[in-house]
Structures are given as C-alpha cells and as structure tokens.
Amino acid sequence: MLYNLQVNGAVHQADVDGGTPVLWVLRDILGLTGTKFGCGIAMCGACTVHVDGEARRSCVTPIDFVGGAEIRTIETLGEGKVGSALQQAWRELDVVQCGYCQPGQLMSAAALLAANVQPTDADIDAVMSGNICRCGTYGRIRAGIKRAAQILASAGEVAK
Amino acid sequence: MTRDFLHAVASLAVLCTVVPGVIALNVVSSTADQTAATDVQQPAHERSVALFLDAARVIESPRCMNCHPATRSPTQGEAMRLHTPPIDAGSEGHGPLGLNCNTCHGSENVSTIGIDIASIPGHPHWMLAPASMSWQGKTPGEICRQIKDLTRNGGRTLEQIHEHMAKDSLVGWAWNPGDGREPAPGSQEAFGILVGEWIATGAACPEG
Numbered sequence: 001m002l003y004n005l006q007v008n009g010a011v012h013q014a015d016v017d018g019g020t021p022v023l024w025v026l027r028d029i030l031g032l033t034g035t036k037f038g039c040g041i042a043m044c045g046a047c048t049v050h051v052d053g054e055a056r057r058s059c060v061t062p063i064d065f066v067g068g069a070e071i072r073t074i075e076t077l078g079e080g081k082v083g084s085a086l087q088q089a090w091r092e093l094d095v096v097q098c099g100y101c102q103p104g105q106l107m108s109a110a111a112l113l114a115a116n117v118q119p120t121d122a123d124i125d126a127v128m129s130g131n132i133c134r135c136g137t138y139g140r141i142r143a144g145i146k147r148a149a150q151i152l153a154s155a156g157e158v159a160k
Numbered sequence: 161m162t163r164d165f166l167h168a169v170a171s172l173a174v175l176c177t178v179v180p181g182v183i184a185l186n187v188v189s190s191t192a193d194q195t196a197a198t199d200v201q202q203p204a205h206e207r208s209v210a211l212f213l214d215a216a217r218v219i220e221s222p223r224c225m226n227c228h229p230a231t232r233s234p235t236q237g238e239a240m241r242l243h244t245p246p247i248d249a250g251s252e253g254h255g256p257l258g259l260n261c262n263t264c265h266g267s268e269n270v271s272t273i274g275i276d277i278a279s280i281p282g283h284p285h286w287m288l289a290p291a292s293m294s295w296q297g298k299t300p301g302e303i304c305r306q307i308k309d310l311t312r313n314g315g316r317t318l319e320q321i322h323e324h325m326a327k328d329s330l331v332g333w334a335w336n337p338g339d340g341r342e343p344a345p346g347s348q349e350a351f352g353i354l355v356g357e358w359i360a361t362g363a364a365c366p367e368g
C-alpha cells in the first residue's frame with residue numbers, strides 16, 4: 001500500500017505492507033539510517049523516534065498505526081531548541097562512547113525534556129531506563145540531560 | 161442491566177454447571193449435566209462464593225494480574241516477573257512523563273521478530289490499573305471484597321462491575337493477548353455470565 005508519511009517536516013511516500021515497522025521504512029525506504037536497530041522487541045530503545053512529539057519505539061510501530069502523524073528522527077532533532085541544547089551538552093561532556101545507542105538516547109532525552117524541563121535524577125532514571133547502552137555511558141547521559149536542562153533554562157527557553 | 165436479566169443469565173450458567181467452582185468458564189461449550197439440579201438446591205451464599213472462586217480463575221490469570229500489581233510497576237509474562245524496562249506507572253497509570261505506555265504499547269497487539277517476546281501487547285486504553293485495584297498478593301476473598309468496595313473499585317455499582325467485566329474491551333484483551341501469551345481461561349462471554357450469576361446470587365465473597 002502507498003503511504004504518505006510526514007517525516008522531519010516533509011512528505012515522503014513509501015509503498016510497503018501496512019505491518020512494516022516504521023524503523024524499516026525509515027532506514028530501508030527513506031534512507032534515514034540514523035535510527036538504529038537493536039532488539040526489535042521494544043527492549044533497548046535504539047530505534048526511538050518521535051511521533052507527534054512523543055517517544056515511540058519504531059521497531060514495534062507498524063507504519064499503518066502512524067497515519068498522518070508527524071515523525072521526527074535523529075537527523076533533524078538538532079533543529080529544535082531541546083535537540084540543539086542536548087547536542088551542545090553531549091559535546092561538552094563527551095557523552096558518546098561507540099555511539100550506537102546514542103540516537104535513541106537523544107530522542108528519549110528530548111522527549112523527557114519536552115515534558116519535564118527540570119528533571120530530577122529519579123525522573124531521568126525513570127524515563128531513560130528504557131534505553132540500553134552496552135558501553136555503559138549512563139552516568140554521562142544523566143549528566144548530559146541535566147546540562148541540557150541548564151542550557152535551556154539559562155537561555156530562558158521553555159523546552160519545545 | 162436489570163436484575164431480571166442477571167437472573168436469566170444466571171439460569172443459563174446454572175444449566176451449564178457441572179460442579180460448583182469448576183463451572184462456567186466452559187459455559188458456552190460445556191454440556192448440561194444431571195448434577196445441575198443439585199446445584200440449584202445449594203444455599204445461595206455457597207453458590208455465590210463458588211461462582212466467585214470460578215471467576216477468580218480469570219482474575220488471577222497473569223493476563224489480568226500483570227496490570228493489577230502490588231506496586232505501581234507492572235509485571236509481565238506467565239511468571240509475572242518485573243516489567244522490562246522497569247516502569248513506574250505513576251498515579252495516573254500511564255508511565256512517567258517522557259516514557260508513557262504508548263512508547264511501546266500501541267492500539268493493538270504487534271507481532272515481533274522475537275521468540276521469547278513474540279508480540280508487544282496493545283490496546284487503545286493500555287494502562288496500569290489504579291493503586292486501589294491492586295490484586296497481586298491478595299487472596300480471592302480480599303480481591304472479592306475489594307471489587308465490591310466503592311472506595312476501591314472506581315465507584316462502580318455491581319451492575320457496572322458486571323458491564324466492565326463482561327464488555328470492556330481492555331478486559332477482553334485477556335482472551336486476545338497476542339502471540340506468545342496464554343489467554344485467560346474460558347472466554348469473556350463465559351466470564352461475564354459467571355460474574356452476572358455471582359451478582360445475582362448475592363455477590364458473596366469467600367472467607368479469608
């Protein structure tokens with residue numbers, strides 16, 4: 001079936017079976033390979049994207065469920081204020097190790113900051129527990145989120 | 161739903177009764193048995209308790225219990241182990257801000273490429289039951305009294321409880337739980353008949 005998808009602010013067409021996970025449409029049809037495959041069973045968070053601003057595990061989201069919703073991926077996360085603050089924080093604190101899990105980490109972190117501008121350690125752990133990092137960068141991820149919250153606060157930005 | 165209707169439903173359940181406590185989960189397919197006559201003579205209270213205990217086979221199935229946990233964190237699987245990833249569903253039952261249930265659970269079950277986790281369960285109203293409806297670790301008697309307690313059952317009358325158990329599609333998910341999960345015993349239709357009969361016989365609770 002032919003789907004018209006809103007991805008990163010543009011309309012893209014994909015002729016796929018309705019059960020195809022969004023992850024594979026993004027990677028294999030649209031060539032947006034920033035979103036990663038880790039487990040395929042909603043256990044690792046590597047495939048996280050935003051659907052209408054909310055975090056979604058794209059590996060378990062059939063394209064048929066998405067309809068006209070706006071999908072955002074790591075490729076354009078930095079265009080928003082939250083994404084750009086996260087990028088700055090990630091660079092300052094050198095959060096990344098191998099990097100494989102990081103697109104998913106950043107998408108989850110952005111969803112958290114969009115909903116909660118000043119998250120506590122407990123708030124961060126509660127949300128980021130769904131994203132696994134084989135390199136164990138959890139401490140730096142938590143510090144990175146707090147630093148991004150600071151950047152946003154000092155710029156007087158409401159996370160959006 | 162009127163009491164008359166519940167009595168009519170009750171009669172159907174009784175006709176299908178084989179032995180109290182081992183009845184109507186098979187109500188639709190079970191054959192009438194000559195022992196049904198003796199069941200009718202049972203004191204109503206005893207029958208009502210037996211009916212609840214039979215309904216409790218559904219209530220205590222992992223398909224129901226996993227989202228009625230003792231804490232604010234759901235459990236999963238047949239062994240009712242802690243949900244992975246660890247989730248605190250919060251007071252609203254939808255998960256923390258930024259990681260709500262819908263991050264992984266869609267509007268319907270989704271089959272996966274996995275073997276151990278063959279599908280991700282889904283429903284439009286996927287959420288954890290409120291803390292007042294926590295069932296894990298409780299006896300059938302405790303759950304029974306809780307279900308009838310307006311302060312802990314969401315303010316539902318017995319009629320509304322019957323409607324919820326018999327018709328609510330989130331309850332119905334228990335019999336359509338997706339690949340890799342054992343459905344709750346029987347069917348929602350049979351469960352609804354049992355609950356209706358339990359109410360019609362006085363909604364008595366087991367001791368303990």
Ligand code: FES
Binds near residue numbers: 042043048057059060
């Ligand atoms: S690949 Fe989707 S959660 Fe792991």
Ligand code: FES
Binds near residue numbers: 099100
């Ligand atoms: S940075 Fe290597 S898996 Fe997370």
